[in-house]
Amino acid sequence: MSNSDPPPDRAVAQAAGWRTLMIHDLQPAFFDLPLDRYRLTFDDGLYSQYYYFPLLQHHPQPLTFFITTSLIREAPARGRFDGRYLPPQAAADYSQRAFIEGRRDDFMTTAEVLFLAGQPNVRIGAHSHFHDITLTSSHPRNPRPVSAWKLQRFAHVPAALRRGLWIRSRLAFPGHEFRNQRLVERSAGEWEGFIRHDTERCVDWFQRHLGRTPDAYCFPFNEYSAPLLAILRSYGFREFYAGSAPKDPSLIRRTEIESLLRQPTNGPRDVSAGVARRE
Ligand SMILES: [Zn+2]
Numbered sequence: 001m002s003n004s005d006p007p008p009d010r011a012v013a014q015a016a017g018w019r020t021l022m023i024h025d026l027q028p029a030f031f032d033l034p035l036d037r038y039r040l041t042f043d044d045g046l047y048s049q050y051y052y053f054p055l056l057q058h059h060p061q062p063l064t065f066f067i068t069t070s071l072i073r074e075a076p077a078r079g080r081f082d083g084r085y086l087p088p089q090a091a092a093d094y095s096q097r098a099f100i101e102g103r104r105d106d107f108m109t110t111a112e113v114l115f116l117a118g119q120p121n122v123r124i125g126a127h128s129h130f131h132d133i134t135l136t137s138s139h140p141r142n143p144r145p146v147s148a149w150k151l152q153r154f155a156h157v158p159a160a161l162r163r164g165l166w167i168r169s170r171l172a173f174p175g176h177e178f179r180n181q182r183l184v185e186r187s188a189g190e191w192e193g194f195i196r197h198d199t200e201r202c203v204d205w206f207q208r209h210l211g212r213t214p215d216a217y218c219f220p221f222n223e224y225s226a227p228l229l230a231i232l233r234s235y236g237f238r239e240f241y242a243g244s245a246p247k248d249p250s251l252i253r254r255t256e257i258e259s260l261l262r263q264p265t266n267g268p269r270d271v272s273a274g275v276a277r278r279e
Contacts, residue, residue, distance in 0.1 A: 018061065020241070022222075022254035026052045027088040033260050036060055041241055041254060043127055043218055044068055046094065047078065047105070050112040054081045057119065065116055066127035066218035066241070067108065069205035071098055075109035096149040099131075110209055117210055125216030126237070129202040132220075134175030135165045135183065157183065169223035171195055188227075195231045203235055215239060224251070 020039040023030070026048045040059060042049045045067035056063055094106040108116075116122045135154055143166070150167040157178045165176065165183075174191040176183040186194075206214045215238050219228075222243035229240065229248070242251040 020252055020254045021257045021260075022241075022243070023049070023257045024091050025089045025094070026086075028085045029261055030257055031055055033257070038255075040064070041066065041125075041218065044091075044094075044131075045071060045108045045113070045127065046089075047108055047112070048086050048089070050080065050108050050116060051078075051086060052081050053116065053119070057121070059121065062121050062123050064123040064125050064216060064241075065113075066125045066216070067113060068127045068131040068220070069129045069202045071104050071107040071131070072110055072113055072205070073104050073107075075111065077109060077111040077115055092147040092149060095147065096152075100149050100152050114209065123216060124206075124210065124214065125218055125239075125241070126199075126202050126206070126214045127218045128171060128220050129198045129205070130170070132170040132198075133167050134170040134173060134186075135162060135178075136168050136173040136175040137165055138168060138173045138175075140166055140168060154178075169219065169221045171198060171220060172223040172225045172228050192227065192231065195228055199232060199235050216241065222246075222254075224248070 018039050019037075020041055021035075023040060023042045024044055025046055026042075031052075035056075036059065039061045040056065041064045043066050045065065049065060053063075089106065097103040097106060113124060117124050133150055133153060135157065146167055154162060154167065158181075161178070161183050168175070171194070174186040174188065176185055177190075203213055206212060213236050215236060217232055217237040217239070218241040224240070224242060224246070232240070240251045241254055242248075244253055244255055246253055
């Protein structure tokens with residue numbers, strides 16, 4: 001075991017050569033992939049992930065669903081897979097509905113999360129409470145085209161002020177706030193206060209609905225920083241899921257499932273250059 005002491009289940013999975021897939025909306029083509037060779041993680045708590053559970057329930061590894069607790073609403077459970085396939089949804093589209101239009105029907109309800117949590121091979125992990133974004137001067141390693149919903153989120157900020165700034169995770173970066181017609185950098189205290197507020201609301205949801213504190217965390221947008229990690233660890237999180245090439249070796253790296261559709265299925269390979277859009 002290395003100095004970083006990965007949690008035991010992660011060490012076991014690594015020793016067995018398991019690699020971890022990152023999945024957002026489930027699409028019919030994914031079920032033709034050799035999914036049994038991978039650990040599966042699901043981001044954003046989408047209804048489609050609940051809907052297709054009957055096709056995944058016999059998977060040889062635990063299925064981990066990372067939920068964004070502000071998007072989970074109190075409502076009865078809907079149907080599960082009955083032979084029909086759902087129309088696929090792009091992350092940009094369901095993010096637009098959720099974060100701009102305030103519609104949460106693309107996401108699981110409390111009853112649906114409780115159903116999954118009661119299944120023998122399921123883990124429910126945290127994916128923040130708000131999944132929010134900020135304007136920041138911190139440059140992304142691999143800049144991608146900005147989704148319309150992210151621009152709309154800051155439509156109230158004059159374009160001249162936004163020039164040269166990126167839109168990234170509000171948890172991972174201090175970023176800038178628009179106040180009195182100016183953009184001002186959030187202080188370290190304000191940033192830390194936001195991380196704590198978000199994390200406490202998320203953990204509180206788990207306590208109220210599942211009666212336990214989560215220990216697995218998936219970073220929104222796969223973006224993280226040392227202050228965010230330190231605060232999350234202080235709340236009991238011990239297993240962190242990131243993108244395909246995190247610099248921090250204590251994080252669990254994941255491959256975008258879409259990248260497997262673009263290669264022969266003769267065995268798991270290292271595919272760090274995923275090009276699918278993730279939100
Ligand atoms: Zn997400």
